[in-house]
Amino acid sequence: MDIDTLPMGEDRNAGLLARRHAAVSGGVATATGLFADRAENAEIWDVAGRRYIDFAGGIGVLNVGHRHPRVMDAVQRQLARYTHTAFQVMAYEPYVALTERLNALAPFDGPAKSILFSTGAEAVENAVKIARAATGRPGVIAFTGAFHGRTALTMALTGKVAPYKRAFGSSPPDIYHLPFPAERYGVSVDDSLKALSFLFAADIAPAQVAAIVLEPVQGEGGFHPAPAALFARLREICDLHGVLLIADEVQSGFGRTGRMFGVEHSGVQPDMITVAKSLAGGFPLAGVVGRAALMDAVEPGGLGGTYGGSPVACAAALAVLDVFEDEELLARADRIGDRVRTRVAGFVGRNDLAPVTPPRGPGAMVAFDLVTSHGGSTPDAAMAKRVAARALERGLLLLTCGLFGETIRFLAPLTISDSVLDEGLDILEASLSLADAA
Known part of the structure; x- marks a missing residue:
């Protein structure tokens, strides 16, 4: 069935996911069960019409954003x-x-x-x-x-x-x-x-x-x-x-x-x-x-x-x-990184949020780890996975990495606006909440 003949809604993702499992090798993994319909700069819309802020950048491919006009x-x-x-x-x-x-x-x-x-x-x-x-x-x-x-x-x-x-x-x-x-x-x-x-x-x-x-x-x-x-x-x-x-x-x-x-x-x-x-x-x-x-x-x-x-x-x-x-994107990378590091540093030690390490990485190549206790170092890959899933439900696309899968990484386009960046960071904070049962 042609996807364009389906009504807007979740069935579009579900239908494509079923076709994907039937036709595509199981050796290639996909981080979400969603399918892209269109994208612009640091935002993606899926085939159900839902908007997502993109902190993944196609795994670091889109430093100048989706579909830069030039x-x-x-x-x-x-x-x-x-x-x-x-x-x-x-x-x-x-x-x-x-x-x-x-x-x-x-x-x-x-x-x-x-x-x-x-x-x-x-x-x-x-x-x-x-x-x-x-x-x-x-x-x-x-x-x-x-x-x-x-x-x-x-x-x-x-x-x-x-x-x-x-x-x-x-x-x-x-x-x-x-x-x-x-x-x-x-x-x-x-x-x-x-x-x-x-x-x-x-x-x-x-x-x-x-x-x-x-x-x-x-x-x-x-x-x-x-x-x-x-x-x-x-x-x-x-x-x-x-x-x-x-x-x-x-x-x-x-x-x-x-x-x-x-x-x-x-x-x-x-x-x-x-x-x-x-x-x-x-x-x-x-x-x-x-x-x-x-x-x-x-x-x-x-x-x-x-x-x-x-x-x-x-x-x-x-x-x-x-x-x-x-567009002076090298300087922009530093400004984005500073904004992200400042925000993530504020998550460290908060008892209402899942335990995280201080942020690391130069420029806009920033990451932090989920750990099992505040101030600890034992990786918590399961929590990192849950945080990414919660963020996706709220409209933020995140990727994990790390030796054990405990790391949340930022690969947002360097062309992202401050307002969209802050919106994404707000979603991240909400997704780290220990009160979140989602």
């Missing part, structure tokens, strides 16, 4: 010219123009080059391929709690078993993990570095390591920023042993942290960064930006993909970069 205009103009040629067959100017702008933004000194793909996992996987080609080494080191993708290689890099690795068999070889330094979990920078020294002594010589991959702020791992001291020591170790340092900016990039790239907070320069998510304002696009000599280490034809660097997505991304400049 992005939509750029896409429409590109659609009128051509939609696909495959860059490997007949190249096109939007790809070149975008890589030029990404190279100019690269968070390291010296000449840069870029290559474009479609997804964050592709970007990370190809960054590893480039690192291996450039160094002639197989080993790659990542961190617990990290999320780098769901392909065979990036799933191996991801530092969380459930649900990403369970039941998929053996991981590719030459992938190693270090404990990520997070005070919440009792791991310090020294602990991480000690584990690295043990790894070099017991499992793989540094001369066999191609790269260390690190999120400047862990995404799925709970929005834990990588300490600047860790980045500094890793840079020293990488330089000493000829290892490349890769910053995975898929979720922390494009202004989310108040800098264009999260690694800029550390003062350390990586050798490559991976980008995706908010790069193209909702269109599938990803890339690797790296030092030029490294990016040319792979022979022609060794990298690519049929849809990589779609001209429509490239046009959208160029408009996204214009919006960042013209």
Whole structure:
């Protein structure tokens, strides 16, 4: 049955949900039982006509909001010219123009080059391929709690078993993990570095390591920023042993942290960064930006993909970069973050609300944890799930994350108005209420 023939109301969501369960693989989860009908900036309306404030942003994809007018205009103009040629067959100017702008933004000194793909996992996987080609080494080191993708290689890099690795068999070889330094979990920078020294002594010589991959702020791992001291020591170790340092900016990039790239907070320069998510304002696009000599280490034809660097997505991304400049979204990210942190800090210790930790994270990449007692540290994933469900009933779309699922994260568009942001925070506060039996 065509959904447009149904009357407005809850049956539209229920009918689509039944079709979804009958037709779509159970391997893909959906956080809600709702279906989108239309969206604008930081608001979504479902097929029943109900409005939701969007604090999820398509999992960090919509830093410039849903359907930003300048992005939509750029896409429409590109659609009128051509939609696909495959860059490997007949190249096109939007790809070149975008890589030029990404190279100019690269968070390291010296000449840069870029290559474009479609997804964050592709970007990370190809960054590893480039690192291996450039160094002639197989080993790659990542961190617990990290999320780098769901392909065979990036799933191996991801530092969380459930649900990403369970039941998929053996991981590719030459992938190693270090404990990520997070005070919440009792791991310090020294602990991480000690584990690295043990790894070099017991499992793989540094001369066999191609790269260390690190999120400047862990995404799925709970929005834990990588300490600047860790980045500094890793840079020293990488330089000493000829290892490349890769910053995975898929979720922390494009202004989310108040800098264009999260690694800029550390003062350390990586050798490559991976980008995706908010790069193209909702269109599938990803890339690797790296030092030029490294990016040319792979022979022609060794990298690519049929849809990589779609001209429509490239046009959208160029408009996204214009919006960042013209609307000063980096400064806006800091203002949003300050507003959110101030409000969440006011929830801490309140006996009428579920126990929460103080907020953390740079810029607008903010999160807090649900815990079992005020001032405690035992994660309460069940309460986090209940809070997200209560918020949804009130019209706020929230996402959880964290090692145990205890974390509430904020990924609202950087273009959200103060009034809509405050409305969402009001709903969050009400959803944390212990008196709420919903």
